[in-house]
Amino acid sequence: MFWFLYLFNITTADYCSDSCIPCRVEQIVFIKNTCDNSICLSKDYCNNNCYTCLLDSGVKSQCDLITYTSRECTTSSVCGKKIYNSESDTLSIKNLAKSSLCFWYIDLTGSSDNHIDLEFEFSGLERGTLLIESYNLASGMSLSNAKSIENRVTGDDNKSSYSMRLENTNMLLLIYYSGNSNKNYSGLKIVWGDNSGGNSNILGKALTITALCLVSIFCMGCCGVLCRRLYKSARNTSRVYDQVVANYQRRSRNYEALPENSIISDADIQRFFPKQLFKEALLEVGEKVCCICFEEFNAELYVRKLPCKHVFHSKCIEDWFVGRMVNPKCPLCKNNPFNPEPEHPVPERASIIDVPK
Structure with a gap:
């Protein structure tokens, strides 16, 4: 019985040992066992998934394949593109099959801030494991030479969403991988921003x-x-x-009186008696017509009222005065309208001209 169990263990170990393949995402090593197509994070000692090829198992005969150069992990088309930046602020996948792996780079080296806020949202209860590797890269530094800070989000607490702020970070490596259960694993949506979620x-x-x-x-x-x-x-x-x-x-x-020996101008007439539209109230001495042109006054014409209270059409009185020498006379009362002192008494309102009988 003892020999039977010993031979069985050796046969099983050799078979599974030949099937274990290491792969690397930056400094993180995964082991894939093609016996059952399972994926294991090497430092997690996932004995139930990777039966013999544990990187830190301490048994050299079980880890011979690990000593060879690890090849790069590949992702399926469901994971979408691998590299994002600060301008494209969201990524999402619908779901993962068992033993699947996705990884993404978020390059924030062009951003002015040295921190980033992340929000994760899972679409189902059966969730895989999310690894967040944060880096603070100096100018020209590569990820292989930089020291990372690791954060891990698992589905143990059954929370559907998480929020996280990472300080001193300008490069992120996000890895989402599923377990070996024969079922579909939850999809994942990640949103980030320079200053806030x-x-x-x-x-x-x-x-x-x-x-x-x-x-x-x-x-x-x-x-x-x-x-x-x-x-x-x-x-x-x-x-x-x-x-x-x-x-x-x-x-x-x-x-003011007009100086002697001066020529009367339009400005003088406008200054002494400005023109205005005709109104009945302007007629104070009884005249109904302009005594220069002998036409009746009407409300559509401009008139000028002299200091002696006689009213004339604006154009008529301008032609009468403009260009003459001083000592001009009113056509009716013979007073000088440019001299404040009247030379003759002003007739009353009764009539324009007194006619003797």
């Missing part, structure tokens, strides 16, 4: 844009109120200016 980063951007919009609306409203006040102030200033000019012109007719 994916959802938080999106929320932060949305809040920033909203704040900028509100500030812009507030500034536009303030500009509108300011422009309205400036417009009102300009209108009031214009009105005050017009009133001041009118008062000055009115005062100037009372105490």
Whole structure:
């Protein structure tokens, strides 16, 4: 009986030993046993999966194949692309078959921050093992020469999501591998960002844009109120200016006289008696027509009222005065309208000309 068991163990060991193949992902060594297609992380002593070829088993006869150069592990198409950067901030796979392995590189060497926030989400309860190798690479340094910090996420606690912040990190190696149970293993989604997790980063951007919009609306409203006040102030200033000019012109007719031996100009006429649209209230001495052209006044024409209260069409009185020497006379009362002191009394409102009977 003893010899039978001894021969059985030797036969089984030789068979499985010949089937064990080591492979490497950077400094991490896995062992694949083609007897049952199982994958084992060598330093985990997975006796139930890798029966004899344990890297640290201490039994040299069981580890002869390990001493040879380990070949690189390969991944299936379900794992997607291998290399990501800070601009592409998510990766995901649907599920893994038993004894499968995926690995990805996330290159953050071009990022301005020296930390990264990670969020992991598993799609099912049957989960494999997730290894996170974080590196802080100096310029020109390769992963083979860098020391890593390892973090591990397993399915023992049945949590569906995890969050993690890694400081002093600009390169990540993520490895997700399944066990040897004859079933499908959970899919995996990984989200990362320079300053915050994916959802938080999106929320932060949305809040920033909203704040900028509100500030812009507030500034536009303030500009509108300011422009309205400036417009009102300009209108009031214009009105005050017009009133001041009118008062000055009115005062100037009372105490300024046209210098002697000067030629009357349009500006002199406008300064002493400015033109205005005709109104019945302007007629104070009874005239109904312009005594220069003998046409009736109407509201569509401009007139000028002399200091002696006689009213004439604007064009008529301009032709009467402009270009003449001083001492001009009103066509009716013969007073000098450019001299504040009347030479003859102003007739009453009763009539234009008194006709003797």
